[in-house]
Amino acid sequence: MNTLEFFLAGTLSAATIFLLAALGELVAEKSGVLNLSLEGMMAVGAAVGFVVTYESGNHVLGFAIAGLAGVCVSLVFAFVTLTFLANQVATGLAVGILGLGLSALIGRNHESLTIAATEGINIPVLSDIPLIGAVFFQQNLVVYITFALAIVIALVLSTTRLGLAIRSTGENPHAAQALGCPVFLIRYGCVAFGGLLAGCAGAYASTIYTPLWADGMIAGRGWIAVALVVFGTWKTGRIAFGAVLFGMVSLGELIAQAMGARVPSQLLSSLPYIVTIIVLAAISTNTARMRLHAPFSLGETFDGSNDR
């Protein structure tokens, strides 16, 4: 595998962690709930996914239980913010910290263990095409599922009744409730879905992308995923583009160093964040465009009464 192949193929697999987590966050935010506990949910998913896969040798089981664990953590958040109407930002941060602590506890006896790396799937014929084959047709199954999921989520949100219900809940829960939408149920469901994907993103990180468990291994990727949702102005396609861009920048930094680029590595390490700031600044200059896509009631608590 040469450097270019590694760069392009690695970009997609690196992007998968970001995209999977960001898609879940997108759905939760579309329903009007800002869940900042993504980093913690991913850490729990990573720990649980690793422990289950290590003990059972079954990746699918690892993903399933990790997803379930993500749902459990997200339901703690949902219970506090949706039922007890606590502040979403504060609760999200608190639950995120809880998740990080929990992940350390769960992974305690598996610290620094590894599992065998999984092979990507080889699509016959196509995978033999030079360059393109290695980049697009030898990836792990989860990579394909994640990008397919992006398309499905985009379609569900924009074209189905369910999508309409989610979006109207996020725009104006009072109006949605008046129209007969089960606002609480939808928000609970969307937050749980976010937890499911965050748990799976964690499992992908600890069992496929870097097949080992070490406390703290998510290393801020959950926060990048949160930023990606804003970066993509709540549009699935842009979020996917952003995830690929992030994957590209984070790998490109390392490759530039390996090739002896005469640029300080600290600057290169901060590139993903610099790019985020530039793009956010660029997007935010057009406030109308920003407001058009941001769910109007994002982060606001809703007590179910219709008196404002």
Add this chain to the structure above:
Amino acid sequence: MKTMSKLLTAAALTSALISTTAHADTLEIGVLLPSPIADVGWSHALHEGINAVKEKHGDAVNVNVVENIQEGPDADRIMNKMVGDGNDFLLLGSFGYMNAGLKLAQRNPDKSFIHASGYKTADNFSPFTAKYYEGAYLMGMAAAEVTKTKKLGVVAAFAIPELISTINGFTLGARSIDPEITVDVIWINSWFDPAKAQDSAKALLAGGADVLFSNAQDTPSVVTVGEEGGAYVFNLNSSMKEYAPTKYLGVVKTDWAPFFVASVDAHLAGNFEGQNQWLGMTDDVVVVEDWSDDISDDMKAKIAAVQADIVSGARHVYDGPLVNQAGEEVIAAGVRLEDGAILGMDWHVEGVNSPLPK
């Protein structure tokens, strides 16, 4: 966020810390570590060292370990509690514990402290560091024999003198066998990011390197990439051979046992003296072992000879002439680089391709 998670863990651990009342005849030893003991690098090596003390003294010592504590206020609080709980000998396992540890030592002149990686001393406070570059030099020689591409790769944490001098030692060792060899370095600017470390290792392999040096990474991230990618690989502190059964070149191990045992003995005898402890192969602290079977007997003999010379002092890794990356002679022939210059090293030797971040 990591800090916060550590806070939680710390809170849980502190409450679990056994507060045994000190008996007159039992020495209570407090050990504070920055990462889990179960890591396969730094904390693990320190813990092994303290185990040797326990082994020697048996019931005469009692070891109280608190692991996985982020440097900062939390660590300060815990080390204060350790002293309050009656620990008379403290091992502080991370650079960032230095200032708080030193203050604590000055307030408690009857207790002895040893502190990893620091540079400040007091009458009862000894910082200790390993001369990793000595072992890395020998690894460089071995790497020179097994490499086919003549390109070696290093995944390194932060560009601090300790790591820079290790990379330079590695490069000098390799080029002492084959001057055509060059070394690529990727700085990940993190002590801890296994995913980034693995990506870096893969990038180095894609760039043509066929020997990898995992420099100050406490997870087997780089080592497993070496095994999968068919590249020889070695690391520091603790052996990771089980993660790369066929491609493990060896380990530059730190065996802290001799130093820890000597320090505890000194404390018990009442003559502990705080001083800078910079320990290498002469002190049996830096140990190179778990050599790959693919290294020829001829090379093993050469390595053993160099090792003997370093131990006897007949030879030093940083004996001149030494040339820097720009091709300028930094150390003239016949001159030996001073310890201070190694402890503050901020330049790469010729043969390292990557520029040093400044």
